[in-house]
Amino acid sequence: MTSPRPSVLRVDRRRALLVELINIPSVSHHEHHLANWTEAQLRQSPHGEVLRAGDEVVFRFPALAGKSKIIFCGHLDTVPANDNQTARVEGDRVYGLGATDLKAGLAVFLDLIETLDPATLHVDPVFVFYTCEEVAYQESGLLVVERELPEVLQNTRFAICVEPTDNAVELGCLGNLHAEVTVRGKAAHSARPWFGENAIHAAAPLIERIAAVPERSVDYGEQLRYREVISATTITAGDARNVIPDTLRMNVNFRFAPDRSREDAVTVVRELVGDAGTIEVTDLSPAGRVASENPFCRVLVAGADGAVRAKQAWTDVGRFSEWAIDAVSCGPGIPAQAHQQEEYATIGAMTRSAAIFERFLQEAREVS
DSSP: OOOOOHHHHHHHHHHHHHHHHHHSOOBTTOOHHHHHHHHHHHTTOSSOEEEEETTEEEEEOGGGTTSOEEEEEEEOOBOOOSSOOSOEEETTEEESTTIIIIIHHHHHHHHHHHHOOGGGOSSEEEEEEESOOSSOGGGOHHHHHHHHOHHHHTTEEEEEEOOOSTTOEEESBOEEEEEEEEEEOBOEETTSGGGSBOHHHHHHHHHHHHHTOOOEEEEETTTEEEEEEEEEEEEEEOSSTTEEOSEEEEEEEEEEOTTSOHHHHHHHHHHHHGGGSEEEEEEEEOOBOOOTTOHHHHHHHHHTTTOEEEOOSOOTHHHHHHTTOOEEEOOSSOGGGTTOTTOEEEHHHHHHHHHHHHHHHHHOOOOO
């Protein structure tokens, strides 16, 4: 009997890796066991070096130091389980928590590392497995890497975030601002409202004003359109049904285009709210630079057969932009499946992702 073709073996290996990744729980702030497992997998490579800072795990090839550095990064964490922690395989699909966001991408990375021969590469790929992407901007494990392993980020020419993109190359990303807006009134008995001031009623014109803000589109060339939007996403007011509420708090979420700075975004929200309430910015993530002119981006887009689009959300592309590193999102996950109870990824998409990254690494060259 002949042995299975190498490509078939790699397909089976990626499927097995994804099943193992899913079956190790890694909800944000609880990634330790998965970090240990990932480190153990990486230490089997005869060519590489593993670095660790807390639960952040980095793999690199010492022999390639000095060549153009390309970071491949993916987060270990998932959102909380919803009766979907255990992996199951049905045909081409692997179901389970984090399958598409983004453990399918991690499986591709691990398989790629097993098969790479650094002697054939003209760039220096560095793989970063990090924690706490699914929570607040300031909690990301990438900040641990920046602080404790600064050499990992130094002199990076390009970064690829393996976020779910259906294997398209998504350029830039929207910035993300959350602000708590507080509207004050005066409490009174609801039978005699004239002795008070209803904070809910007082907030109504502001809510209408937010709802009426027109969508702003920002185009980069013919293929990339970023849609800037602002929404009220939560409201709390009152603590008894027979009391006129004296306080209303709402979360205002502004997704802003790559042509705005964080400071510009705060100004937009402050001008919109005006004197209707007070504002506390609770989370503020920068937009991502559109790296279409980066030569490594062009190589990656070519390998993805020109499949390119704007990122209509936030990813760590924005964080890399703050570090003056061009970055994009590209991964095998299915965006519409992220955080779904029946979340899944496909083996076919993982095979395609591996081919895109292999081609990129074979064709990437030193550039000035």
